[in-house]
Amino acid sequence: MASVKVTKVCCIGAGYVGGPTCAVIALKCPHIQVTIVDLNQARVDAWNSPDFDLPIYEPGLVDVVKQARGRNLFFSTDVDKGIQEADLIFVSVNTPTKKSGVGAGFAADLNYVELATRRIAAVAHSSKIVVEKSTVPCRTAESMRTILEANSRPGCRFDILSNPEFLAEGTAIADLFSPDRVLIGSLQSPEGKAACESLAEVYANWVPKERILTVGLWSSELSKLAANAMLAQRISSINALSAICEATGANIDEVAHAIGFDSRIGPKFLRASVGFGGSCFQKDILNLVYLSESLHLPQVAAYWRQVVEMNEYQKHRFSKTVVDTLFNTITGKHIAVLGFAFKADTGDTRESPAITLVRDFLSERAYVTIYDPKVDDVQIWLDLAEACPNVPLENIKKQVTIARSSLEACKNKEAVVIATEWKEFREIDWQTVYEHMNKPAFVFDGRMIVDADVLKKIGFKVKVIGRGDRL
Numbered sequence: 001m002a003s004v005k006v007t008k009v010c011c012i013g014a015g016y017v018g019g020p021t022c023a024v025i026a027l028k029c030p031h032i033q034v035t036i037v038d039l040n041q042a043r044v045d046a047w048n049s050p051d052f053d054l055p056i057y058e059p060g061l062v063d064v065v066k067q068a069r070g071r072n073l074f075f076s077t078d079v080d081k082g083i084q085e086a087d088l089i090f091v092s093v094n095t096p097t098k099k100s101g102v103g104a105g106f107a108a109d110l111n112y113v114e115l116a117t118r119r120i121a122a123v124a125h126s127s128k129i130v131v132e133k134s135t136v137p138c139r140t141a142e143s144m145r146t147i148l149e150a151n152s153r154p155g156c157r158f159d160i161l162s163n164p165e166f167l168a169e170g171t172a173i174a175d176l177f178s179p180d181r182v183l184i185g186s187l188q189s190p191e192g193k194a195a196c197e198s199l200a201e202v203y204a205n206w207v208p209k210e211r212i213l214t215v216g217l218w219s220s221e222l223s224k225l226a227a228n229a230m231l232a233q234r235i236s237s238i239n240a241l242s243a244i245c246e247a248t249g250a251n252i253d254e255v256a257h258a259i260g261f262d263s264r265i266g267p268k269f270l271r272a273s274v275g276f277g278g279s280c281f282q283k284d285i286l287n288l289v290y291l292s293e294s295l296h297l298p299q300v301a302a303y304w305r306q307v308v309e310m311n312e313y314q315k316h317r318f319s320k321t322v323v324d325t326l327f328n329t330i331t332g333k334h335i336a337v338l339g340f341a342f343k344a345d346t347g348d349t350r351e352s353p354a355i356t357l358v359r360d361f362l363s364e365r366a367y368v369t370i371y372d373p374k375v376d377d378v379q380i381w382l383d384l385a386e387a388c389p390n391v392p393l394e395n396i397k398k399q400v401t402i403a404r405s406s407l408e409a410c411k412n413k414e415a416v417v418i419a420t421e422w423k424e425f426r427e428i429d430w431q432t433v434y435e436h437m438n439k440p441a442f443v444f445d446g447r448m449i450v451d452a453d454v455l456k457k458i459g460f461k462v463k464v465i466g467r468g469d470r471l
């Protein structure tokens with residue numbers, strides 16, 4: 001069966017994945033018209049903003065949108081028109097962890113995927129290739145196919161592909177320009193393989209053919225969960241070792257360097273931290289835990305659950321270090337938290353470890369001042385309100401302030417906590433900061449970015465994650 005040449009692409013979901021991914025497709029494939037649709041009017045307006053004040057911050061993204069928007073890249077809230085015009089549709093909607101019902105706290109909430117799929121079935125009047133871009137549990141493609149086939153008009157056929165996204169926030173554009181691999185899963189029928197070929201041809205406009213991997217649908221779906229689980233597992237492993245380092249006087253940087261030299265282990269993703277955050281690692285592992293339990297594999301479920309438990313332990317262990325070091329109480333003390341995003345180079349705060357730290361400090365009745373170069377104040381208040389559901393926002397605001405610079409955040413504080421590895425925090429003038437802080441002045445580095453020796457010479461008491469040195 002011959003593959004269809006894709007000329008019109010629609011992406012449902014203009015979020016962190018749908019936006020950058022399809023903007024890059026538009027840039028690299030000027031012959032393809034790409035329309036990204038979303039129900040969220042404010043988000044679409046931001047994508048269309050005349051001064052390119054885009055809804056997400058991602059290095060290099062503005063340049064891509066500037067080149068393609070209005071040429072062959074469009075953003076719209078007209079979901080139905082987008083679906084009707086396209087021959088290939090990416091479903092790139094959110095798949096958060098379920099908050100209630102069966103599997104609450106573990107399973108993925110597939111409501112958004114299902115609604116988008118039902119919409120495709122309801123309005124499409126020609127055949128489509130439907131691509132599952134969202135991260136979903138195994139066999140979701142089968143559910144999508146059942147929905148589409150049960151509701152489609154005569155003469156309309158739907159081919160379902162799985163094409164999980166592996167970009168990381170903060171490096172999304174670089175990752176999309178030069179992906180380690182593009183993974184496409186399809187049914188192994190002639191029609192499935194032809195659809196797979198159609199999508200592969202789109203990517204082949206800029207991705208070397210040998211990096212486009214084609215597999216079965218379920219392998220593709222599971223590979224996405226597996227990749228995130230393995231990456232998160234590395235972080236939990238190095239963080240578990242960081243606790244041993246602190247207890248023994250070893251240095252986690254040296255340990256990571258030494259083990260990373262083993263070519264079987266490799267040096268990447270071995271940076272100890274205050275814990276991993278982001279919208280996906282925890283969600284996808286919990287999803288894997290749920291899947292394992294559903295398949296009656298309790299030992300497998302327990303194994304993966306431990307990766308998340310270690311991450312929780314790491315975050316609280318760090319908060320406890322702060323309390324213990326500040327003479328076992330932080331009540332009434334003033335703490336500056338530098339960084340609120342879950343990692344550098346993004347304004348995203350989903351599951352950011354900084355939220356857990358601030359919540360822990362607030363529950364100890366400390367005063368906290370937060371500074372992050374990219375996170376909006378509104379987002380900080382939303383996150384803190386959600387993290388402290390029993391505390392009215394006006395009470396949170398009595399304990400928390402938001403600063404406009406590192407120096408402003410640190411003024412008259414007893415301690416500075418580094419929660420995100422922003423480049424500008426590596427360049428802080430610590431001498432000036434020291435002069436403006438209450439004494440003794442403490443620095444707690446949850447991201448291993450300060451030179452502890454230099455800071456100690458200035459007069460600071462310093463604790464760096466994974467270092468057992470004395471203050």
Ligand SMILES: NC(=O)C1=CN([C@@H]2O[C@H](COP(=O)(O)OP(=O)(O)OC[C@H]3O[C@@H](n4cnc5c(N)ncnc54)[C@H](O)[C@@H]3O)[C@@H](O)[C@H]2O)C=CC1
Pocket residue numbers: 012013014015016017018037038039040043079092093094095112115116133134135136165166167168169279280
């Ligand atoms: N954020 C990331 O870096 C990565 C995320 N993923 C996965 O990609 C998926 C999307 O994630 P994000 O882009 O971060 O989510 P997001 O929350 O930023 O964006 C999803 C968008 O879909 C829209 N939407 C939901 N239902 C809709 C519908 N029926 N019609 C039209 N629009 C609809 C929402 O309004 C929202 O703007 C998730 O499954 C996630 O696990 C995968 C790789 C990386």
Ligand SMILES: O=C(O)[C@H]1O[C@H](OP(=O)(O)OP(=O)(O)OC[C@H]2O[C@@H](n3ccc(=O)[nH]c3=O)[C@H](O)[C@@H]2O)[C@H](O)[C@@H](O)[C@@H]1O
Pocket residue numbers: 135165166167168169170228231235268269270271272273274275276277278279280281342343344
């Ligand atoms: O499915 C997803 O959403 C994406 O999840 C991660 O990407 P992302 O969460 O954007 O960012 P990462 O760079 O993986 O960082 C995740 C968290 O781990 C932390 N981290 C990362 C690396 C490290 O060595 N140590 C460490 O603590 C980061 O600070 C951050 O909080 C994966 O890296 C992507 O491949 C995947 O597509």
